[in-house]
Structures are given as structure tokens and as C-alpha cells.
Amino acid sequence: MSRSAIAPRFIGEGRIQFEERTYSEPGDGQLLLRVAANAVCGTDRSQYFQGSAVVPGHEAAGVVIGVGRGTISPVGTRGVVFLMDYCGACRSCLIGATNQCLAKRDDMGFSVDGGYGPYELVHESNFFPISDAIEIGNATMLLDVMGTSGHALRRAELVRPDIESIYIAGAGPIGLGLLVMARLRYGSDVPVHISDVSPWRLEFAESFDGIPVDASNPRAIEAVGTPDIAFDSSGKQLARRAALDILGKRGALVCVGHGETVTLDVSKDLLEPEHAVLGSEYFRYDEMSANLALLEEHQDDIARIISHRFPVERISEAFEVFLSGETGKVLVTQGNHDA
Ligand SMILES: [Zn+2]
Ligand SMILES: [Zn+2]
Structure with missing residues (x-):
């Protein structure tokens, strides 16, 4: 049938x-x-x-x-x-x-x-x-937005357990997910800088308590300082390169967005500062129950x-x-x- x-x-x-x-x-x-x-x-x-x-x-x-x-x-x-x-x-x-x-x-x-x-x-x-508490459209937040982002944060923690500052390249949906999940996971004391070329996106990210960074201005990216963890959700080679250039010692760059490549100078980029570059692809099914609990508690905020x-x-x-x-x-x- x-x-x-x-x-x-x-x-x-x-x-x-x-x-x-x-x-x-x-x-x-x-x-x-x-x-x-x-x-x-x-x-x-x-x-x-x-x-x-x-x-x-x-x-x-x-x-x-x-x-x-x-x-x-x-x-x-x-x-x-x-x-x-x-x-x-x-x-x-x-x-x-x-x-x-x-x-x-x-x-x-x-x-x-x-x-x-x-x-x-x-x-x-x-x-x-899902539980009845979640509006059915809002439930889609459990997927790429919360799932993919939450998994990327866990990937970062594998190499960097003491995260005190974060830089996110790209303020599209995944970048916003990373911002919101980082806020929920680390609280408001951990600064989360987020860059994009779109003023609209930067303003939107700011409404989620991200610190906006104009990605078209190299000085603005340098002014971020030396973040412990950087995420690239833009998929852009330039954005990944810029993130590696500001990453603090023992830092990690987690690539979440598909797209272009990046070239590494192994001594400068990896060996001396003990940096790690990681990929993060989607998320594990077993991560969803913890994310559902987060969504139940913060549904209005996340669904924004x-x-x-x-x-x-x-x-x-x-x-x-x-x-x-x-x-x-x-x-x-x-x-x-x-x-
Ligand atoms: Zn997707
Ligand atoms: Zn299998």
C-alpha cells in the first residue's frame, strides 16, 4: 500500500x-x-x-x-x-x-x-x-542548531577542558547555534566573539549576547585577543586562517562549516602553540536527550x-x-x- x-x-x-x-x-x-x-x-x-x-x-x-x-x-x-x-x-x-x-x-x-x-x-x-512542552516547529532547533553546535563544543572540550574565551567565525544559523549553546554551557562570564560580514547578522548575534566582530576588518579580528577556542562556521579559508592567527596557546580551531580549505604552517600553527585543528560533523543521536532538556528549559530564547x-x-x-x-x-x- x-x-x-x-x-x-x-x-x-x-x-x-x-x-x-x-x-x-x-x-x-x-x-x-x-x-x-x-x-x-x-x-x-x-x-x-x-x-x-x-x-x-x-x-x-x-x-x-x-x-x-x-x-x-x-x-x-x-x-x-x-x-x-x-x-x-x-x-x-x-x-x-x-x-x-x-x-x-x-x-x-x-x-x-x-x-x-x-x-x-x-x-x-x-x-x-519530543515532549508536549515543545512547539513542533521549535523542535527543529534540536537538529543543526543545537545538535551540531553542541557536538562542536564537546569536540573542543576534548582538547581544551578550561575554556574561558570563544571566537566564532560566521554568524549564520550554525554560528548562532554555537553562540547560544556556548552561553548555556559556560554562562555569561565566558566572552563569545562572533564575526560576520553582514551587519544584519551581527546585530542579530548581539541580541544573543555575542560580541560582534566585523569580519571584513582584520584589525577588528585582532582586537578579539587570543581566544581559547575558535569555531569556523563560515567555511571560508580567510576566516579559518584569521582564527588560527589569533588562537591562544593550547587553543583549538573546530571547523563546523563545509566549504573551502586552509593551509597550515605546522611549526607555527600546530607545534609551538600546541594548537589542534578539528572537524566536527553533525552530532551523535545520544546527544539529543540533553539538548531536549535544554530546549524545554530555554525554549523561548532558543527559538528566537x-x-x-x-x-x-x-x-x-x-x-x-x-x-x-x-x-x-x-x-x-x-x-x-x-x-
Ligand atoms: Zn543542515
Ligand atoms: Zn553504524
């Missing part, structure tokens, strides 16, 4: 059409969700411009409307979708590193249909239930990162506004749901 519904199809060059799409009923271990909202992500850019065979969207929240054999989630369960459909049995998964699964089945929204459509078929293992919400009929407008750079997180919502 299957059902069909209208879903957006990304045909490339920034064009999105609506087409009929067929959704299977959930198989063993699977759940069928009615999607309520999906957050727009910078990573969607490639599908937006190059097109996609599947329905994109990897930051979805929704409600269980169909259950496969071997599942325990009741119909009506609300929750979010973890991007990686991890295997649960490989060496990485067995120690909880589900973001580094060696045999993942799929990436939701990239290799199978994702959250810009009305339905999404997931494995129960990559569905994370969502600056726009568009119904799916206006998904093109959602992308245009998002790509203008003057947004926090943008949600695409589905109508006619009872979440």
Missing part, C-alpha cells in the same frame, strides 16, 4: 516545482511521519541550485501517522528526524558515534525523501521523540533563532529570503496538520 501527495521537487537553478510523490507505508522498524516543519539549511544550497532526485530537507519535525512491524512508537508521537539513518551495529555506532556510522543506510533528504514533503519515512532508530516561517506553498520565497543572508533559521511548514 502507498499514498501519494504533492511535494516540492528541486529541479535546479533555484527552481522548485510541485509534483505528485508516492510514499510507501512503513516497513519493518520504520515509521511514517506527517511532517510539520523543516528548517532551511545552508547545505540545501547544492540541491537548490543543482536539483535533487529526492525531496530535500534534513531538519524535519513531525508526527507519527503509521508504524511498521517491530516499532514501539505510538501513532501521534511527535518528534524530529536525525539526518543519518545509522546502522546501530558497526564499530562507531556501538560506542555511540552514530554520526560516524560505517554502514549508514541513508542521509535523510539527500539519498531518500526528506522533510520538505508532506510525509517522511524514517527508521524508528533515527526518529527522536527562528526568524521566519513560510508555508510550503511559499518554499521558493523561503529560500530567497534565506539566501539573502538576513535571516536566522527559516522554517518551511506544512499545513493541515494536527501537531
Whole structure:
């Protein structure tokens, strides 16, 4: 049995059409969700411009409307979708590193249909239930914003347990997530500098208690001082280089944003100051319960990162506004749901 519904199809060059799409009923271990909202992500850019065979969207929240054999989630369960459909049995998964699964089945929204459509078929293992206290659109904060950022902070702590100052390059949604998560984790005594070239973004970041830094002005970046930890969410070579140049002794640069490269002078950049350069990719499924507790406690503050919400009929407008750079997180919502 299957059902069909209208879903957006990304045909490339920034064009999105609506087409009929067929959704299977959930198989063993699977759940069928009615999607309520999906957050727009910078990573969607490639599908937006190059097109996609599947329905994109990897930051979805929704409600269980169909259950496969071997599942325990009741119909009506609300929750979010973890991007990686991890295997649960490989060496990485067995120690909880589900973001580094060696045999993942799929990436939701990239290799199978994702959250810009009305339905999404997931494995129960990559569905994370939420409590009634969380508004369903706000639940998407658990994904890239809180999850990816929280994981990057934990990566930094692996090499730097005594963090007293932070520099973030890039004040887009991930940069804002890093700022908010750092505030919640370290309190207001730890200064968090955040740089961007967009005055709009800097002002928005300032409203979250970040110290704004004009990324186009090298002197402004130097004035940050010598932060213990730097994060790059911009993906820019220049931004990474600038972060390495100001990093304090024993510091670490954690790269969170995909994009360009960076060149290291091993003696100067790594050996002498004992710097580390780390990558941080998405997050572990088991990090979500602690983040859910944070979201329950600080929902209004964290959800302020969502600056726009568009119904799916206006998904093109959602992308245009998002790509203008003057947004926090943008949600695409589905109508006619009872979440
Ligand atoms: Zn994303
Ligand atoms: Zn695995």
C-alpha cells in the first residue's frame, strides 16, 4: 500500500516545482511521519541550485501517522528526524558515534525523501521523540542548531577542558547555534566573539549576547585577543586562517562549516602553540536527550533563532529570503496538520 501527495521537487537553478510523490507505508522498524516543519539549511544550497532526485530537507519535525512491524512508537508521537539513518551495529555506532556510522543506510533528504514533503519515512532508530512542552516547529532547533553546535563544543572540550574565551567565525544559523549553546554551557562570564560580514547578522548575534566582530576588518579580528577556542562556521579559508592567527596557546580551531580549505604552517600553527585543528560533523543521536532538556528549559530564547516561517506553498520565497543572508533559521511548514 502507498499514498501519494504533492511535494516540492528541486529541479535546479533555484527552481522548485510541485509534483505528485508516492510514499510507501512503513516497513519493518520504520515509521511514517506527517511532517510539520523543516528548517532551511545552508547545505540545501547544492540541491537548490543543482536539483535533487529526492525531496530535500534534513531538519524535519513531525508526527507519527503509521508504524511498521517491530516499532514501539505510538501513532501521534511527535518528534524530529536525525539526518543519518545509522546502522546501530558497526564499530562507531556501538560506542555511540552514530554520526560516524560505517554502514549508514541513508542521509535523510539527500539519498531518500526528506522533510520538505508532506510525509517522511524514517527508521524508528533515527526518529527522536519530543515532549508536549515543545512547539513542533521549535523542535527543529534540536537538529543543526543545537545538535551540531553542541557536538562542536564537546569536540573542543576534548582538547581544551578550561575554556574561558570563544571566537566564532560566521554568524549564520550554525554560528548562532554555537553562540547560544556556548552561553548555556559556560554562562555569561565566558566572552563569545562572533564575526560576520553582514551587519544584519551581527546585530542579530548581539541580541544573543555575542560580541560582534566585523569580519571584513582584520584589525577588528585582532582586537578579539587570543581566544581559547575558535569555531569556523563560515567555511571560508580567510576566516579559518584569521582564527588560527589569533588562537591562544593550547587553543583549538573546530571547523563546523563545509566549504573551502586552509593551509597550515605546522611549526607555527600546530607545534609551538600546541594548537589542534578539528572537524566536527553533525552530532551523535545520544546527544539529543540533553539538548531536549535544554530546549524545554530555554525554549523561548532558543527559538528566537527562528526568524521566519513560510508555508510550503511559499518554499521558493523561503529560500530567497534565506539566501539573502538576513535571516536566522527559516522554517518551511506544512499545513493541515494536527501537531
Ligand atoms: Zn543542515
Ligand atoms: Zn553504524
